[in-house]
Amino acid sequence: MNHPPVVEWTEDEQVRTARWHSENGARPPRRIVVADDRTRADEAYRLACEGTALLWRGDFHNARQLLTALARRVDRRPRKAPPADVTQAFHLHRAAQNQRARILGMLLIPLDADLAVPLPRAPDVREACARAYGPPEGAEPPAGASGDTATLVSLRELLGVIGADEWRRKGVQIPALGGDRIHPHYGVFSPARGEYVDLVAEAPLPGRNLAFDIGTGTGVLASVLARRGVRRIVATDQDPRALACARENTARLGVAEQVEIVAADLFPAGRAPLVVCNPPWVPAKPTSPVEHAVYDPGNRMLHGFLTGLADHLTPGGEGWLILSDLAEHLGLRSRAELLDAFARGGLTVLDRLDIAPRHPRAQDTSDPLHVARAAEVTSLWRLGAAD
Numbered sequence: 001m002n003h004p005p006v007v008e009w010t011e012d013e014q015v016r017t018a019r020w021h022s023e024n025g026a027r028p029p030r031r032i033v034v035a036d037d038r039t040r041a042d043e044a045y046r047l048a049c050e051g052t053a054l055l056w057r058g059d060f061h062n063a064r065q066l067l068t069a070l071a072r073r074v075d076r077r078p079r080k081a082p083p084a085d086v087t088q089a090f091h092l093h094r095a096a097q098n099q100r101a102r103i104l105g106m107l108l109i110p111l112d113a114d115l116a117v118p119l120p121r122a123p124d125v126r127e128a129c130a131r132a133y134g135p136p137e138g139a140e141p142p143a144g145a146s147g148d149t150a151t152l153v154s155l156r157e158l159l160g161v162i163g164a165d166e167w168r169r170k171g172v173q174i175p176a177l178g179g180d181r182i183h184p185h186y187g188v189f190s191p192a193r194g195e196y197v198d199l200v201a202e203a204p205l206p207g208r209n210l211a212f213d214i215g216t217g218t219g220v221l222a223s224v225l226a227r228r229g230v231r232r233i234v235a236t237d238q239d240p241r242a243l244a245c246a247r248e249n250t251a252r253l254g255v256a257e258q259v260e261i262v263a264a265d266l267f268p269a270g271r272a273p274l275v276v277c278n279p280p281w282v283p284a285k286p287t288s289p290v291e292h293a294v295y296d297p298g299n300r301m302l303h304g305f306l307t308g309l310a311d312h313l314t315p316g317g318e319g320w321l322i323l324s325d326l327a328e329h330l331g332l333r334s335r336a337e338l339l340d341a342f343a344r345g346g347l348t349v350l351d352r353l354d355i356a357p358r359h360p361r362a363q364d365t366s367d368p369l370h371v372a373r374a375a376e377v378t379s380l381w382r383l384g385a386a387d
Helices: 041-050 060-075 086-104 126-133 155-170 195-202 220-227 240-252 289-293 297-312 335-344 370-375
Strands: 006-011 014-020 031-035 052-056 107-111 151-154 211-214 233-237 259-263 272-277 313-324 347-355 378-385
Touching: 006 031, 041 052, 041 060, 041 086, 052 060, 060 086, 060 107, 060 155, 086 370, 107 155, 126 155, 151 155, 195 220, 195 313, 195 347, 195 378, 211 220, 220 233, 220 240, 220 259, 220 272, 233 240, 240 259, 272 297, 297 313, 297 335, 297 347, 297 378, 335 347
Parallel strands: 014 151, 031 052, 052 107, 211 233, 211 272, 233 259, 272 313
Antiparallel strands: 006 014, 107 151, 313 378, 347 378
C-alpha cells in the first residue's frame, strides 16, 4: 500500500506535519512558511521563486487574490522572442508552462480530515474533493498533525478541482448526441473540442453489429456509435476515473445496455468489424492527469494501436484512427513516419476524412505556437488490414 508523502514545517514554535497531495506528481516542498492576509505579493513571489512554499492561514478569498497577483508577476517577466524553429518554440513553451505551474503551486491550502478547508470564507469543497481524490483518508493523521490540517494541497490544484466539479455537474453539450450532455470527471479529458466527435458521427459505418472503442475516456465516442445504431460496443480504458466516468455517461444517455466498459490497456479480447481510437496527438510528457489525453511520450498509444489493429479486425473490417496533425506542424512527428507506422502494422488507408479546428486557440495570434495551431487538421483515417 502506498502512503502519501508527509511534509513538515514550524508553526507557533511547534513542528507540524501533514500529508502532501499533488495530482500532477509534484514533489513535496522542502521548506514551508506560514502566510496570511498580511503577506505581501512581492515577498510571496520571491519565496515561491526560491522554492519556498507558503501555507495560507488567512481569508480564503485573499488567498485567491494573492494567487492572481503571483500569476501577474510570472506573466510579466520579460521573455525572449520565440525562436523561428517551431519545435524549439514548443519545447520552450512547455518549459515556461512547467515553471509557471511550479511557482504558482507554492501557495498551499490546508484540508482537514473531512476534506474541508478550515479558513474564513472558504467554500465547501468536501464533495468536490471526495469526487476528485476519493473519500477522506481512513488512516490516522501523521504524528504532529494539527486537527485542522490533515493534508496540504496547492491552491491552484484545489481551484482546478472546484472548476472540474462544476463541469461535471453542468456537462458539455454534444451536437452529435442531439444536444445531450457528456459529464467529464476530474482528470478525464472533456470533449469540449468537438471536431473528432463530429468525424465519428459522420463517417460511413462498415457494420452495426460490434465495435471497439479504444481509450474511451468519457465514453463519448462509444455513446455516439450506440446512438448511430451499433448494437454492441466494447469500450476500454486503463484509468479508473475514465472507466467510472464512461459508465456514468453511458447510463445517463440510456446506452449502457449497448456499451460494455472494460478495464484494458488498448484492446479487449477478440475481433470487431469496427475499431475506433482517438489517441493523444502530441508525443511529449504529460504533467497532469488530464494531459494524458493530449501528450503521449514516444507515441506509445498510437503505435500500440497501429501495431495491434490488424489482429483485432474481422475480415473486411475498419480501424478508425482519429488524430490531429498538430505534432507534424510542431516537427514532433512527420507524415512519413505516420504512414510508415501504418505499413509496419500491416494496414492500408481506405479513406481519410478531415476537419479544421474550431477552438479559440487556433485564432489566437498571441500564442507562441499560433502558426502550428492555425494549420492544424484533425483526420479520421479509415484503415483496413492489408492483403
